[in-house]
Amino acid sequence: MNQAEIKILKIIRLxxxxxxxxxxxxxxxxxxxxxxxxxxxxxxxxQVSYPLVSYRDKSGIHRYRSLLSVxxxxxxxxxxxxxxxxxxxxxxxARNKSTN
Numbered sequence: 001m002n003q004a005e006i007k008i009l010k011i012i013r014l015x016x017x018x019x020x021x022x023x024x025x026x027x028x029x030x031x032x033x034x035x036x037x038x039x040x041x042x043x044x045x046x047q048v049s050y051p052l053v054s055y056r057d058k059s060g061i062h063r064y065r066s067l068l069s070v071x072x073x074x075x076x077x078x079x080x081x082x083x084x085x086x087x088x089x090x091x092x093x094a095r096n097k098s099t100n
Contacts, residue, residue, distance in 0.1 A: 005029045006078060008085040021046065024082045033068065036082055046086065048079040 009032065010025040021038045035051040050066040057063050070078070 006081050008081060011085060011089055013089070022086075024048075024085065026078060026082070028078075036078070038082065038086055046083060048082045050075075 005028055007027040008024060009027050011022060012024075013022040014020055019039050019041050021040050023034070024036045024038060025032060025034045026036060027033075033051065037049045037052065038046060039049060040046045050068060052064045053067055054062060054064050
């Protein structure tokens with residue numbers, strides 16, 4: 001797949017959700033992949049993770065599992081596109097605050 005085909009379709013920012021900062025939906029060719037996760041632990045840089053599904057195992061422990069897997073080079077490119085869009089949104093929000 002051509003990396004130029006990746007588009008950011010939607011960014012959802014969350015407040016007060018702990019480490020989870022938000023979700024990003026992307027388009028890749030004719031595919032739409034929802035709910036890439038944007039995470040930030042205290043004192044660490046922002047990270048991107050695959051969309052996840054949660055479930056409880058037989059012992060009742062809450063577990064998470066990735067919904068997809070892509071080649072590492074493509075994942076790195078997707079992460080870069082998400083982080084660039086996320087940071088651009090931060091810059092736009094800061095700019096809007098200073099003009100209001």
